Amino acid sequence: xxxxxxxxxxxxxxDLRAYxxxxxxxxxxxxxxxxxxxxxxxxxxxxxxxxxxxxxxxVSRFLQVPNGLDGSMHTEFREALDPFxxxxxxxxxxxxxxxxxxxxxxxxxxxxxxxAVGEIGAAFAVRAQSxxxxxxxxxxxxxxxxxxxNHAATRSGDRVRTAxxxxxxxDIIRSVLARRRATTLIDVTGELLRVRVHGRELVDAEIVSVxxxxxxxxxxxxxxCVGVLVHHLASRPELQSRLREGVLxxxxxxxxxxxxxxxxxxxxxxxxxxxAVDLGGVRLPxxxxxxxxxxSANRDDCVFSDPDAFDPAGHAxxxxxxxxxxxxxxxxxxxxxxxxxxxxALLAGTTSITLxxxxxxxxxxxxxxxxxxxxxxxx
Ligand code: HEM
Numbered sequence: 001x002x003x004x005x006x007x008x009x010x011x012x013x014x015d016l017r018a019y020x021x022x023x024x025x026x027x028x029x030x031x032x033x034x035x036x037x038x039x040x041x042x043x044x045x046x047x048x049x050x051x052x053x054x055x056x057x058x059v060s061r062f063l064q065v066p067n068g069l070d071g072s073m074h075t076e077f078r079e080a081l082d083p084f085x086x087x088x089x090x091x092x093x094x095x096x097x098x099x100x101x102x103x104x105x106x107x108x109x110x111x112x113x114x115x116a117v118g119e120i121g122a123a124f125a126v127r128a129q130s131x132x133x134x135x136x137x138x139x140x141x142x143x144x145x146x147x148x149x150n151h152a153a154t155r156s157g158d159r160v161r162t163a164x165x166x167x168x169x170x171d172i173i174r175s176v177l178a179r180r181r182a183t184t185l186i187d188v189t190g191e192l193l194r195v196r197v198h199g200r201e202l203v204d205a206e207i208v209s210v211x212x213x214x215x216x217x218x219x220x221x222x223x224x225c226v227g228v229l230v231h232h233l234a235s236r237p238e239l240q241s242r243l244r245e246g247v248l249x250x251x252x253x254x255x256x257x258x259x260x261x262x263x264x265x266x267x268x269x270x271x272x273x274x275x276a277v278d279l280g281g282v283r284l285p286x287x288x289x290x291x292x293x294x295x296s297a298n299r300d301d302c303v304f305s306d307p308d309a310f311d312p313a314g315h316a317x318x319x320x321x322x323x324x325x326x327x328x329x330x331x332x333x334x335x336x337x338x339x340x341x342x343x344x345a346l347l348a349g350t351t352s353i354t355l356x357x358x359x360x361x362x363x364x365x366x367x368x369x370x371x372x373x374x375x376x377x378x379x
Contacts, residue, residue, distance in 0.1 A: 016366045017263065020296035021307065028280035034157075037284055038268070038291045042300035042318065044280050045292045048271060049325040055271035055290060057327060062166070065209040067269075067327060074326060080197045081210060084188060085330050090337060093132050097338060100127045101345035108349075108378050113356045116374040120342070121226030122147050125219045128338050133215070134187025135176055142172060147220050155365050166212070173211045177204070218331060224265035224370040225335070226342055231374045232259045233343070234355045239310075244347050249340060254312035256339050260321045262308055264295040265370025269323070294320050295369050352379045 020040055023030060028041040039045045048055045056070050066077040083089060104124055108114050126143045130136070146169055153165040180189050192210065195202055202210070233240045243252065271290040276283060284290065299307035303318050322329035329335070346353060355361060359375035 015363055016267070016295060016369055017299060017307075019366075020293065021299055021301075024296055024300060029282040029284075032291075034289070036270075036289045036291050037282070038293050039279070040293050040296040040300075041280060042297040042303045042320070045294065045297035045320065046324055047279070048290060048292055049323060049327065051277075052326050054274055054277050056274050057271060059270040059272050059289065063205050063209050065206050065213065066330075067213060076197050078326075078330065080195050082330050084192070085332075085334050087333060090334055094337065094341070096131045097128050097341045098345070100124065100131060101341045102349065105345045105349035105378075110350075110379055111377060113359055113375045114378055116230035116376050117223050117227035117371060118144075118148075118373070120230065120346070121223035122219065124226065124342050125222035125338070128222075128341075129215055129219060132334070133176075133189050133211070134180075135189065136179075139172065139176070143215075143219065146172065147223060150220055151364075151368055155368050157367070169212055169215075170208050173208050173215075174204075176211075177207065214331065218335065221266050222335060222338055224364070224368075225260055225339055227371040227374045228263045228265055229256060229259055229339065229343055230346070230353065230376055231355070231361055231371055232263070233346075234353045234374070234376050237352075237354075240347070240353060243343075251312075252340055252343065253336050254316055256336065256343065257319050257321060258310060258312040258315055261298045261304075261315060261319045262310070263370060264298045264321050265364070265368075266321065267295045267367055267369040268293045269327070292323075294323065346378075350378045353377075354379075 024040040028039070028044055030038050030040065032038055039048055052070065057064075057068055057074070058070055060068050062068070066074055066081060069077060101124055104120065104127070108119070114120065122144055123140075126140050126147070127137075130139060130143070146165070149165050149168070153161045156162075176189060177193075180193065189211070192207060193201070233243075239255075243255070247255070268291045271292065273284050273286055273288045273290060275286045277288075278284075297320050298304075301307055304311075304315055322332040322335075354377050356375035356377050359373075361371050361375065362373045364370050364372045
């Protein structure tokens with residue numbers, strides 16, 4: 001038997017983490033109002049992510065490259081696209097990301113309220129991604145507006161609205177491609193136009209889908225991650241001072257991953273069963289829509305004895321923030337680089353970051369995770 005949850009819409013004021021922490025021990029698999037089977041426990045989420053024969057990623061009628069592909073088709077696209085996100089490809093962009101972050105922090109007022117998700121996270125994500133892909137700075141306003149609309153559409157659960165927002169993003173991408181084709185510029189977007197899979201170049205629909213995954217998925221996630229990180233630092237002056245004293249990149253990366261594990265804003269991904277599967281004492285029929293709930297899995301006390309305990313090195317190997325298995329995030333290095341640079345710029349450009357006592361931070365509304373607004377004072 002499974003338990004029923006109301007479409008992940010939580011009782012007013014409930015934190016998604018507290019809610020799934022409460023459900024998980026007795027109800028590791030729950031069903032929501034959309035008929036999706038939501039996996040809450042770490043071992044079950046891991047098992048489903050690793051068993052890609054029983055749990056297909058072909059969940060959408062829209063083309064999704066590479067996330068909606070299975071088997072050898074998925075492997076071929078990952079092999080062709082992963083090099084764009086490898087250390088050697090990212091290294092030349094580091095200095096530009098650092099300049100963008102430092103300039104953004106310099107431009108922030110001191111002692112007056114700054115909202116970390118929108119004014120820091122989203123602004124930084126859009127500028128860094130545009131620099132990485134070679135997109136024009138004039139797109140910034142349109143991309144920022146899109147991040148807001150996309151979150152609102154996800155929150156609403158309205159598929160028509162979500163499809164409209166996706167279409168708006170595709171229009172932005174098509175406008176970039178039209179301009180790129182009219183020039184001989186060789187930047188990341190230009191390189192993508194030359195990628196070959198199966199001995200042929202990608203068709204437009206595939207390029208648009210790849211760019212949607214690289215930007216659409218990422219812009220909102222980086223913004224949400226910055227919100228979670230800034231909230232954590234602003235609420236823990238002792239951690240802030242320790243990091244201000246100096247920390248190596250590798251140690252800072254572990255700290256960032258651990259903060260995101262405790263409050264993972266990238267909540268879930270979908271699968272569909274290809275056959276009947278027994279999971280957590282529940283029989284899922286073939287063709288069942290499934291959600292891998294990363295936020296809940298990352299707080300499973302069977303694995304992280306106290307989900308709120310801060311143990312960057314100890315918890316690293318079980319951390320599922322970037323997923324696991326063949327669909328694990330190919331953008332992890334880029335995300336980590338951007339988040340590390342944002343945190344370093346904030347620490348280097350200030351002497352203290354504190355929560356604004358006059359504007360309390362607000363949680364996001366499920367199914368979006370993390371914080372909607374994190375007003376802070378920079379000094
Ligand atoms: C900001 C923090 C980010 C988080 C927390 C995150 C998290 C994840 C997770 C959990 C998955 C696994 C999905 C699944 O199993 O279905 C994933 C996949 C993916 N991510 Fe990320 N991601 C982030 C940033 C990025 C960035 C910067 C990019 C690229 C520029 C990116 C591109 C992708 C793509 C293309 C996939 C699909 C991979 C596949 O299906 O093979 N992500 N991400």
